[in-house]
Structure formats: C-alpha cells, structure tokens
C-alpha cells in the first residue's frame with residue numbers, strides 16, 4: 129500500500145469501497161477535467177481506482193434506479209477526508225451542474241462555502257494543520273433530469289472545548305488568528321493585538337502555520353463570506369463575537385469578601401469585561417453577574433448563589449464555548465439559506481465527512497465521542513467488506529479460508545450496551561450522549 133503513493137495511484141478497491149492514499153502532494157493531473165471526462169459513465173473497476181469512480185456509481189444509481197445515495201468518507205485524522213470530500217463534490221458538480229446558467233450555481237455555492245466553514249471549524253492539531261473539528265454531511269439535491277437543484281450542509285459535534293483549551297503545539301480555531309492578523313484599523317476596532325496576549329490562544333506556543341499568511345487568510349475569508357451572501361454588517365457582527373470571545377477569556381477573578389465568592393481581579397480584567405460587553409452589545413453589570421453568580425430556579429423560588437474564582441472561570445469558559453458554537457451554527461444556517469434547498473427534489477447524494485479517529489496524550493470527552501463514532505463506522509466497514517468479499521469469492525467459486533480480522537464489536541458493546549458495569553453510556557434519540565450511572569437503573573437520577 130505504501131508503495132502505491134510512489135506509483136502515484138490514488139488508491140485501491142476492496143469490494144466497492146475505495147481505499148485512497150493521501151499523496152501529501154498536489155497531483156492536479158489526477159483530478160482535472162480530463163480525468164473527470166474519463167470516469168464519466170465508465171463501468172466501476174474499468175479504470176484505475178479513483179474517488180471519481182465512487183461518485184460516478186452513486187450518481188448513475190440515482191439516475192437509473194431513482195435512489196438516493198450517501199458516500200461515507202472515513203479515516204483517521206489527516207488521512208485526507210476533507211480533500212476527498214471536495215473532490216467528490218467537484219465531480220458531482222461536473223456531472224449534475226448546469227452550464228451557462230446566469231449567476232452562481234448551487235454547486236459553486238457549496239464549494240465556495242468551504243473556506244468559511246474551515247475558518248471557523250478547522251484548526252491545527254498535531255496531525256493536521258487544517259483539521260476539521262466538526263462532522264459535515266453535504267446533501268446535494270437533484271431534479272428529475274439529474275441536475276443539481278439544491279443543497280444543504282449539516283454539521284455535527286463541533287469541538288467546543290478547543291475554544292478555551294488548547295495543548296501545545298496545536299492552535300485554536302483559525303478565525304481567531306486571522307482576526308488578530310487583520311489590518312491595523314480592524315484590530316483597533318476590536319481592541320485586538322498580538323495573539324500571545326490572549327489566554328485562549330497563548331496556552332500553546334504555536335501561533336503561525338508554515339506557508340500560511342493569516343492576514344491573507346483573513347481577506348480570503350471575507351471574500352468567501354461575500355460570496356456566500358454574508359453582508360458586511362453581518363461580517364462585522366461575526367468578528368465582534370470572535371473578538372468578544374478572546375476578551376472574555378482574559379477576564380480573571382479573585383476571591384471576594386464573602387465566603388466562596390469572587391470579584392473581577394484587576395483593572396486589566398475589567399477592561400476585558402467592558403470590551404466583551406461592548407462587542408456583544410450587552411449590559412456590563414449583567415455580564416459580570418452572569419460570570420460570578422449562579423442562578424438556580426426551583427419550584428418555590430429563584431436562588432442566586434455566588435461562585436468562587438474557580439467556578440467563575442468555568443462559567444466564563446462555558447459562556448465562551450456556547451457563544452462560539454452558536455456562532456458556528458448560525459454561519460451554517462446562513463450558508464444553507466444562501467445556497468437554497470429544493471423542496472421538490474426527490475433524490476439526493478449525501479457526502480459524509482466526519483472527523484477521524486484521534487488519540488492524544490490527553491483525550492477529552494469529545495475525543496471519546498469522535499472515536500466511538502469512528503468505531504461504529506469501522507464495524508460497518510468490517511461487516512460490509514468481509515460479507516461482500518465472501519459473497520464474491522463464493523460467486524467466483526474461489527477456494528478461500530476465513531481471514532482473521534480485529535473485530536471491534538466488544539468495544540462497541542462496552543460503550544453502548546446496557547451492561548453490569550457501574551456506568552454505561554447510551555445514545556439518546558436527540559443525538560446527545562447521556563451518561564447514565566448505575567443509579568439511573570435504581571431510579572435515583574433524571575435523564576439530565
């Protein structure tokens with residue numbers, strides 16, 4: 129397999145699954161229009177294994193059988209999923225795109241939304257300088273003639289913890305660094321400076337990326353926002369929120385006069401508090417109270433309790449994470465409105481790009497969720513490949529013996545099955561993980 133990259137072959141097949149090799153170098157001749165022409169309508173397996181062949185099968189099946197299809201792109205972090213997804217989209221746009229249409233087409237808009245999503249949802253990790261920190265399902269809707277008539281981008285599981293916690297030599301989301309590298313007047317407007325001066329960025333010593341100019345990337349992101357229909361006013365609001373999060377992270381607390389209470393630490397912290405309130409256009413006192421107090425609503429009364437400095441920091445970080453993930457969701461909604469969906473479409477091709485398996489020195493709960501999802505996909509892969517290959521061998525009357533493979537079912541059972549272990553974790557219908565302790569079964573706690 130390793131040798132394949134030297135041969136500059138994009139991959140190989142196992143059953144109808146393409147195993148693609150990341151070449152880690154640009155090979156434009158493998159993905160250009162000439163190549164697309166070759167694969168268009170060619171039988172599966174007729175030409176060299178290629179991501180275009182997979183997209184072609186999905187498209188033909190949709191046209192001939194009227195069935196919707198999904199293409200799953202999986203692999204560990206840095207394997208090349210996002211790049212592969214973009215190639216799939218380009219090829220599907222080539223097959224189902226409309227030529228000579230006035231203005232920008234749906235497929236162009238989907239591809240053009242990538243830089244915006246990447247600026248806000250991608251970050252440098254130890255494995256990948258542009259790692260997607262969210263899962264993405266792109267739905268391309270087609271009309272009865274096989275032309276793209278609408279599209280939608282659905283995102284999952286944005287890694288929220290990265291907003292306030294990063295480890296060396298990783299980075300926070302790209303947008304923070306882009307904004308700190310913007311023109312002086314922009315930085316002045318948002319009271320920003322060197323990324324080293326912000327707690328949410330200076331937990332790692334990595335600020336710049338090799339071969340990437342953040343100032344240029346800022347301009348490219350603005351251009352991409354223009355293209356997807358985000359107005360200047362909205363762009364200003366978006367970057368106000370990004371800057372507010374950086375200022376929020378610089379608010380520190382010290383012990384208050386009362387037991388287990390806290391106050392804003394010093395003048396510097398107060399400056400950041402005021403700036404955060406200004407950028408979020410909210411009342412400073414209310415923001416301060418939200419950080420240093422907790423309000424509990426009981427059936428009888430509303431109780432306000434002071435928070436100690438450690439709890440106030442947690443409250444600050446929780447607010448930063450919530451604001452950022454809402455901003456991200458808003459951006460995705462905005463992109464979807466701009467692209468437009470086709471309510472009459474009966475068939476679609478979906479491309480799922482979920483983020484890959486990860487194992488770091490310190491693995492958070494989010495890594496657990498990511499890896500669990502990847503284990504589920506691996507199980508699907510195992511079942512599919514081994515079953516299909518077996519059928520193929522039987523059909524061709526090939527004498528074969530059972531191939532040993534690592535079955536991860538026991539790992540899945542441990543996580544998702546109700547077992548006798550003291551804690552078990554179940555998937556909830558509404559797509560979030562519920563941690564149920566043994567007490568749940570003894571009816572001591574609620575689903576929260």
Ligand SMILES: Nc1ncnc2c1ncn2[C@@H]1O[C@H](COP(=O)(O)OP(=O)(O)OP(=O)(O)O)[C@@H](O)[C@H]1O
Pocket residue numbers: 150151152153154155203204205206207208209210211212256257258259260261482483484
């Ligand atoms: N087909 C390709 N041709 C050239 N370079 C590629 C190709 N696929 C991937 N790469 C290189 O590998 C890097 C990692 O790829 P990509 O971001 O697609 O990985 P990923 O699997 O989506 O990772 P993550 O799960 O961390 O988001 C890219 O930035 C690019 O430099």
